[in-house]
Amino acid sequence: MxxxxxxxxxxxxxxxxxxxxxxxxxxxxxxxxxxxxxxxxxxxxxxxxxxxxxxxxxATTVIPTSKPVVNESVTALGRIQPKDKIINLSGSSSFQYARVSKIFIKEGDRVKRGQVIAILDSLVKLQAALQQAKLKAKVAQAELDKIKSGDAKQGEISAQKAQIANIEAQFQGDIATQKAKIARLDAELKNAQTEYSRFEQLYKAGAIAASEIDSKRLNVATLQEQINEEKANLNRILSTSPKQILESKANLEKLKEVRPEDIQVAQIQYEQTKAAIVEAEADLYLAYVYAPVDGTILKIHTFAGESISDKGIVDLAQTKDMYVIAEVYETEVGKLKIGDKATISSSSLAKKLNGKVEKIGLQVGKKEVFNGDKTLDIDARVVEVKIRLNPLDTEEAAKLINLQVEARININP
Structure with missing residues (x-):
């Protein structure tokens, strides 16, 4: 101043x-x-x-002036969507031509994650397969226990013992038979020798012909040869049969022995049966249709008794959090930022909904939501902007999923 x-x-x-x-x-x-x-x-x-x-x-006088605040906004078309969009539940691709046996929900029901929604008709067959797999595992377990305890080859051990007894009995019988033969031949040889001595005296006295004495001599020689042959057989029996008995007894001891390799083979077989149980349980699990998330049943496509269609069994969505996916023109998306407030309107809504920009897309694409004639802006390039609705408006929005709406986003700094 x-x-x-x-x-x-x-x-x-x-x-x-x-x-x-x-x-x-x-x-x-x-x-x-x-x-x-x-x-x-x-x-x-x-x-x-x-x-x-x-x-x-x-000297100039400065007069302060105030510029009125002008609310700027970006308007875009969009659709109401649940969190993570709509989930389509269907049966496992492993079961061709599967049918729905039972269904436990109706449209509009809220379900929890892991809740059983439906059961396929393959359930009974898969339950039987699982039971069979468990029985096989029990048999394999028992076999493994028998091998570990040494009782797995009980039948073979008994057969081997019987074989040893037969060999021993045959050995004793063969010895007795050979000895009897030798004793009989010895007696016959003595008689033949006596007769030969008598005929030899007669031959010297000229009472008999030379052919008769030669016959008696030949009989003595034949008996002697037979005795020698039977004694040789007896010696063979005495040398071979004990060896056979020893070998059979050695085999018996091997059968009684619990070998690590036998245990290993039995263990592998048991593990295979356990793996079969896991596989059967996995197949049985697929006969049940579970809810993957907490949500609401929007639409039932397949009812009990029907084959699963291309549309699946049910449509499920997480309606606890609702969103509007707005298509903002690429020329205007740069004006937006996370947290910008938005107002959602439609003639189908009882009131205007409110929300905030939660995510701005990173990719420019073609427009999918049109207002009236598609040819007017069919070549328009847009970016998807995700607007999270306020909790108070969630229930209203959840009743009109996929509804086309208009989003007005305030872009005040």
């Missing part, structure tokens, strides 16, 4: 005080105002007149 102007203001205040003291307050209001105006005007005129032209040009 200029120095002269400060003096003027001080002079005005002092004059004003003097006027207040001397003016009769009983005067009318117009008279008072006139006197005050005159007191102010005269000094002010003197001050302005005394200012040089240069000072008058340099």
């Amino acid at each position: 200029p120095k002269n102007l400060e003096k003027l203001q001080s002079f005005y205040e002092s004059q004003n005080m003097k006027l207040k003291k001397h003016i009769n307050f009983n005067l009318t209001v117009p008279l008072v105002l006139a006197v005050i105006g005159a007191a102010i005007a005269l000094p002010l005129y003197s001050f302005l007149s005394s200012q040089s032209p240069k000072q008058s040009q340099n």
Whole structure:
């Protein structure tokens, strides 16, 4: 503030005080105002007149101005969508031509993650397969236990023992038979030798012919040869049969022995049966249709007794959190930022919905939501902007999934 102007203001205040003291307050209001105006005007005129032209040009009065705030926004078409979009539940691809045996829900039901929604008709067959796999595992377990305890080859051990007993009995019988043969031949040889001695005397006396004495001599030689042959057989039996008995007893001990390799083979077979149980349980699990997330059943495509169609069994969505997927033109998406407030409207909605921008897409694509004639903006390039609706509007939005709406996004800084 200029120095002269400060003096003027001080002079005005002092004059004003003097006027207040001397003016009769009983005067009318117009008279008072006139006197005050005159007191102010005269000094002010003197001050302005005394200012040089240069000072008058340099002295500028700054008048503050306020620019009204203008709310800017971006408008885009979109659709109401649940969190993670719509989930289509169907049976396992492992079961061709499967049918739904039972269904436990109806449209609009809220389900929990892991809840059984439906059962396929393959359930009974798969339950039987699992039971059979468990029985096979029990047999394999018993076989493994028998091998570990040494009882697995009990039948073979018994057969081997019987074989040893037969060999021993045959050995004793063969010895007795050979000895009897030798004893009989010895007796026959003695008789033949006696007869040969008698015929030899007769031959010397000329009582018999030479052919008769030769026959008796041949009989003695034949019996002697037979005795030698039977003694050889007896020696063979005495040398071979004990060896056979020893070998059979050695085999018996091997059968009784619990070999690590036998245990290993039995263990592998048992593990295979356990793996078959796991596989059967996995197949049985596929006969049940479970809810993968907490959500709401939107649509049932296949009912009990029907074959599973191309549309699956049910449509499920997480409606606890609802969104609007707005298609913002690529020329305007740069104006938006996370957290911008949005208002959602449609003639099908009972009221306007509110939300905030949660995610701005990173990819430019073709427009999918059209208002009226598609040919008007079929080549428009847009970016998907995900708007999360306020919790108070979730229930209203969940009743109209896929509804086309208009989103107005405020872009105030």
